[in-house]
Amino acid sequence: MRGEPMEPLKVDIADILGERATQIEVDAFVDPGVLVSGDTTFTSAAPAHVVGHIINAGDGVILTGTVTARLITDCSRCLESFELELSSDVEGLYTTPDKAEELPDEQEWEPIGDGILDLSRAIESAIRLELPFAPLHAKECAGICTRCGANLNEGTCACPEETPEGGPFAALKGMFSESDVESHE
Ligand SMILES: [Zn+2]
Ligand SMILES: [Zn+2]
Structure with missing residues (x-):
């Protein structure tokens, strides 16, 4: 599952196509939509902000920049929804199929087309790289009780404390009589 496709972010690069080393500034907002990663869904809380530039590198044009997103x-511990902010480096290479033949196989690229680039794929990839595998609303999230389901961030539940039989101190306990244990407290 990929969620909903991100809306396109089109940039006209006609001004830099004719001359190497010319560039266009990028400062734009785009809605990242709904991203699904593994079993986790990330819904946009606000449009993602992309800042960077597109440079004519001769054999193609290169997008570099940073995206910040709020999702x-x-x-993953207490199951409460929360807002996550992330930022990621954006990179994109746009060229023509004949020039792409000279690129290493692992180099991703997109067609330069008619001089209008859609930056959304590069931005979505950048955001996906930073999506946490197991999101936590706070590093110290106490999670939920596995027995009654209570949210332990809101206080302890009424479940009795766990007393596992044969724990690491079970043998030690047997070495003291009741009175010895009390005198140590
Ligand atoms: Zn939590
Ligand atoms: Zn409980």
Whole structure:
């Protein structure tokens, strides 16, 4: 599952196509839509902000920049939804199929087309790179009780404390009589 496709972010690069080393500044907002990664869904809380530039590098044009995004997701421990802010480096290479033949196989590229670039794929890839595998609303999130389901961030539940039989101190306990244990407290 990929969620909803991100809306296109089109940039006209006609001004730099004719001359190497010329560039266009990029400062734009785009809605990242709904991103699904593994079992986790990330919904946009606000348009993502992209800042960078597109340079004519001769054999193609290169997008470099940074994207910041605010996404709503569920905490993997307490299951409450929360807003996550992330930022990521954006990179994109746009060229023609004949020039792309000279690129290493692992180099991703997109067609330069008619001089209108759609930056959304590069931006979505950049955001996906930073999506946490198991999002946490706070590093110290206490999670939920596995027995009654209570949110332990809101206080302890009524479940009795776990007393596992045969734990690491079970043998030690047997070495003291009741009175010895009390005198150590
Ligand atoms: Zn949490
Ligand atoms: Zn409980």
